[in-house]
Amino acid sequence: MFLHCFRYELTTALRERSVLIWLIIFPAVLAMLMNAAFSSIYEKTSRFSTIPVAVVENSPDPVFRSVMDALEDEEEPLLKVDYMTEEEALGLLEKGEVRGIIHTGDDISLTLSDTGVEETVLRTFTDQYVVSSAIIGDVIRQDPAMAMKAGEAMSAELSPCIEKSLTNGITDPFIQYIYNLIAMVALYGSILGLQISVNNQADLSPLAARKTCSPISKTVGVAASLAAAWLVETICIVIFVTFVRFVLGVDYGGSLGLVYLTSVLGGMAGVSIGFFAGASNRFSYEVKLGVSMAFNMTLCFFSGLMAGNIKLIIEEKIPWFNRINPPAVISNGLYYLNVDSDLHRYIPAMAVLIGMTLLFSVLGAILSRRKKYASL
Amino acid sequence: MQVYKAFIRIAMKKSRSIIIYIVVFFAISVVYALSDTPDSIFTDTSLKVCVYDDDDTAESRALTDFVYSRHIRSDVSRDHDSITDALYYGAISGTDCVFIINKGYSEALAAGRTDDLFTFYTMHGSYQETMMQAQLGEYVRSVAAYTAAGEDLPDAIAHTEKAVTKRTDVRLTAPDTGDPEYPKMFSVYFLFMVYILLAVMMNSLCPVLTTMNRRDIRFRTNCSSIRPLSGSLQIFAGSVTLVVSIWLVFMVGGAVMNGGFHGKCWIAVLNSFVFALVAASISLVASCFSLNPNLMNLAAQIISLGLSFLSGVFVEQSLLGDGVLSVARLFPAYWYVRANNMLSGLDGAVYDGAEIARCIMIEAAYALALFVLTLLIRRIRYSETALVSGRNSEPAAQN
Numbered sequence: 001m002f003l004h005c006f007r008y009e010l011t012t013a014l015r016e017r018s019v020l021i022w023l024i025i026f027p028a029v030l031a032m033l034m035n036a037a038f039s040s041i042y043e044k045t046s047r048f049s050t051i052p053v054a055v056v057e058n059s060p061d062p063v064f065r066s067v068m069d070a071l072e073d074e075e076e077p078l079l080k081v082d083y084m085t086e087e088e089a090l091g092l093l094e095k096g097e098v099r100g101i102i103h104t105g106d107d108i109s110l111t112l113s114d115t116g117v118e119e120t121v122l123r124t125f126t127d128q129y130v131v132s133s134a135i136i137g138d139v140i141r142q143d144p145a146m147a148m149k150a151g152e153a154m155s156a157e158l159s160p161c162i163e164k165s166l167t168n169g170i171t172d173p174f175i176q177y178i179y180n181l182i183a184m185v186a187l188y189g190s191i192l193g194l195q196i197s198v199n200n201q202a203d204l205s206p207l208a209a210r211k212t213c214s215p216i217s218k219t220v221g222v223a224a225s226l227a228a229a230w231l232v233e234t235i236c237i238v239i240f241v242t243f244v245r246f247v248l249g250v251d252y253g254g255s256l257g258l259v260y261l262t263s264v265l266g267g268m269a270g271v272s273i274g275f276f277a278g279a280s281n282r283f284s285y286e287v288k289l290g291v292s293m294a295f296n297m298t299l300c301f302f303s304g305l306m307a308g309n310i311k312l313i314i315e316e317k318i319p320w321f322n323r324i325n326p327p328a329v330i331s332n333g334l335y336y337l338n339v340d341s342d343l344h345r346y347i348p349a350m351a352v353l354i355g356m357t358l359l360f361s362v363l364g365a366i367l368s369r370r371k372k373y374a375s376l
Numbered sequence: 377m378q379v380y381k382a383f384i385r386i387a388m389k390k391s392r393s394i395i396i397y398i399v400v401f402f403a404i405s406v407v408y409a410l411s412d413t414p415d416s417i418f419t420d421t422s423l424k425v426c427v428y429d430d431d432d433t434a435e436s437r438a439l440t441d442f443v444y445s446r447h448i449r450s451d452v453s454r455d456h457d458s459i460t461d462a463l464y465y466g467a468i469s470g471t472d473c474v475f476i477i478n479k480g481y482s483e484a485l486a487a488g489r490t491d492d493l494f495t496f497y498t499m500h501g502s503y504q505e506t507m508m509q510a511q512l513g514e515y516v517r518s519v520a521a522y523t524a525a526g527e528d529l530p531d532a533i534a535h536t537e538k539a540v541t542k543r544t545d546v547r548l549t550a551p552d553t554g555d556p557e558y559p560k561m562f563s564v565y566f567l568f569m570v571y572i573l574l575a576v577m578m579n580s581l582c583p584v585l586t587t588m589n590r591r592d593i594r595f596r597t598n599c600s601s602i603r604p605l606s607g608s609l610q611i612f613a614g615s616v617t618l619v620v621s622i623w624l625v626f627m628v629g630g631a632v633m634n635g636g637f638h639g640k641c642w643i644a645v646l647n648s649f650v651f652a653l654v655a656a657s658i659s660l661v662a663s664c665f666s667l668n669p670n671l672m673n674l675a676a677q678i679i680s681l682g683l684s685f686l687s688g689v690f691v692e693q694s695l696l697g698d699g700v701l702s703v704a705r706l707f708p709a710y711w712y713v714r715a716n717n718m719l720s721g722l723d724g725a726v727y728d729g730a731e732i733a734r735c736i737m738i739e740a741a742y743a744l745a746l747f748v749l750t751l752l753i754r755r756i757r758y759s760e761t762a763l764v765s766g767r768n769s770e771p772a773a774q775n
Contacts, residue, residue, distance in 0.1 A: 017670075026677065029682065036686060037685040037690060039697060041695050044695050048503050090549065107545070109544060109546070112549070114548075114724075117503040118503060120421040120507060121503055121506060123546060124507055124511055126544040128513075132517075132518075135522065136521075142525070149525060153517070154518075156517075156520070158517060159491050160490050161475070161492075161495075161513075162478075163496050164495055173466070309465065
């Protein structure tokens with residue numbers, strides 16, 4: 001009987017065209033757009049690359065020129081320097097082809113067109129030159145004999161920093177938006193969960209009325225419906241994850257198998273939450289759907305789908321919410337797979353998802369039982 | 377005017393979603409306006425930095441104070457997971473740098489050794505890390521110079537603290553206040569109008585036109601005493617009324633926010649009007665296909681979000697990849713955003729009157745082309761032959 005019900009529930013779910021739209025097409029289009037828009041932001045704004053700069057020599061300064069030449073010879077130079085007249089430099093600055101103009105002469109000065117990190121790096125560089133000159137002047141005033149030693153110390157090669165890498169994963173934080181998109185698709189599984197509840201509440205649909213008066217155990221019927229919904233959600237989310245990975249070429253970081261597992265577990269939790277939400281009241285399908293979608297999107301907002309830093313703020317203020325908010329748990333699971341070298345944070349997150357799936361499925365089943373109707 | 381009245385009545389029934397869009401748009405615009413702080417002088421970018429002082433000496437504390445005097449202190453729990461999380465989100469809004477002042481820092485400095493003084497946690501290889509390391513290098517180099525000149529460490533640090541206050545003079549070529557006639561803050565209002573006009577037009581015009589095009593209503597209109605040309609003109613007049621009304625609402629809102637329109641603002645107003653026509657034309661094309669509400673909603677979301685993402689509304693055009701920009705040039709929204717950026721200097725664009733005129737004309741050409749396309753589709757789908765033979769593939773009317 002279970003298999004019989006399962007087959008029909010599966011057919012019913014697959015025939016629902018809105019499922020295909022909201023669980024595959026809409027997220028796939030959104031993923032394409034996000035990928036197109038965000039794919040180059042990290043490279044362009046965060047990762048260090050050589051800063052183009054123009055130098056205008058008001059009077060020849062061989063020392064400064066030698067510093068610049070030495071700088072350009074480095075493997076990954078800080079600056080790319082071009083010497084030119086002031087008019088040329090201002091033209092390039094206006095077009096954005098150089099980030100700043102260094103004026104050399106009696107005093108070193110900068111002309112910039114904007115305020116930002118690159119400009120501050122540029123100022124830090126010229127500050128070093130200004131400070132060095134000040135220190136040498138200071139030492140000469142106090143003890144000219146020591147000026148040579150101070151100069152040597154100023155120009156010595158320094159390596160005061162030991163670098164310690166934290167992860168071998170993808171360091172582009174904008175991948176978070178894709179993680180949250182997967183979490184959104186998982187939560188959209190609640191549409192399927194709501195359909196289960198509507199198809200089991202005899203006052204809400206003719207199908208439910210027919211099922212209610214059939215000689216079949218409610219538990220078996222609900223279990224078959226849940227299994228079918230889980231399967232449909234699994235198919236949808238696997239298609240979506242595959243599309244993003246292999247068609248859009250987004251690297252999730254971490255093991256792809258575990259990415260699939262996380263998405264599937266998230267999808268099952270989404271279905272169960274929808275089933276519980278649907279079974280807990282007798283509102284019409286439209287009302288259930290409207291409230292559920294609004295609630296889901298709010299949860300997705302708190303996990304960072306619309307604003308990437310919101311999860312950090314919640315982590316600071318109410319960290320427990322990030323441990324139980326389903327989309328945050330899913331996106332965190334994917335994040336842990338990416339940045340961690342082991343599964344010490346991933347396993348508890350998945351345990352929470354499995355726990356939610358069981359809890360909401362059981363609660364939904366309990367609420368679906370022993371319903372009485374005065375008339376149908 | 378029967379058809380026109382019916383059109384307006386249906387439009388009024390669909391007004392709820394339009395009002396939601398408008399209210400949300402105005403709320404976001406006001407929040408954005410309040411957060412705008414124009415820069416007229418150069419200010420250093422401050423990083424969010426976390427320092428762990430393992431040396432815990434007067435010298436290391438002096439360095440910590442120096443770092444926090446230039447940057448914002450960020451407290452991060454000292455465990456691998458917390459540091460990873462803080463730095464990972466650095467590019468969005470987390471912590472930019474975390475480093476340790478190693479044990480033995482002051483002894484090493486006193487002995488003139490400058491290697492391996494700090495342990496720097498790295499994630500991105502970012503500008504922020506480069507900047508922080510350069511500033512630490514500058515500090516250490518200065519202390520080393522003074523100690524090499526024979527000063528003891530406390531004096532060297534005291535002199536360094538004084539020396540590092542010397543900064544390069546900076547001149548900003550164009551103060552970042554935007555064009556006074558069309559400030560950047562206000563141009564963002566017009567920038568987001570791409571999304572809102574597309575979303576509102578598609579969610580308002582399409583359902584009304586789809587309803588008017590429904591087979592039963594169209595048959596009823598066709599067999600009435602109203603001439604077909606008159607009926608079409610009344611629908612057209614209804615569409616124009618709706619489009620202009622929606623556009624006017626945004627213009628009035630904009631005028632209130634900006635205290636009226638001046639100078640270049642009027643070009644932005646013209647630009648937005650032409651784009652409103654483009655949005656209306658796209659809605660006219662979409663409505664020809666008589667999609668069910670679910671599919672129409674999907675189409676509206678995809679078109680409005682898609683054009684906004686690709687054309688530089690949500691992400692600046694300068695940050696989009698070359699491939700994306702090549703595709704974006706095929707869409708009218710790209711030309712709207714380009715003209716808008718040139719008008720205000722947003723995204724580093726430079727004002728060019730001829731280029732702005734070209735952008736607006738390209739938008740107008742799109743509007744015209746889409747309108748002609750609508751006429752063609754309607755001619756094919758709703759031709760008399762199709763009606764008589766019943767080969768129309770539209771879904772049956774639903775109540």
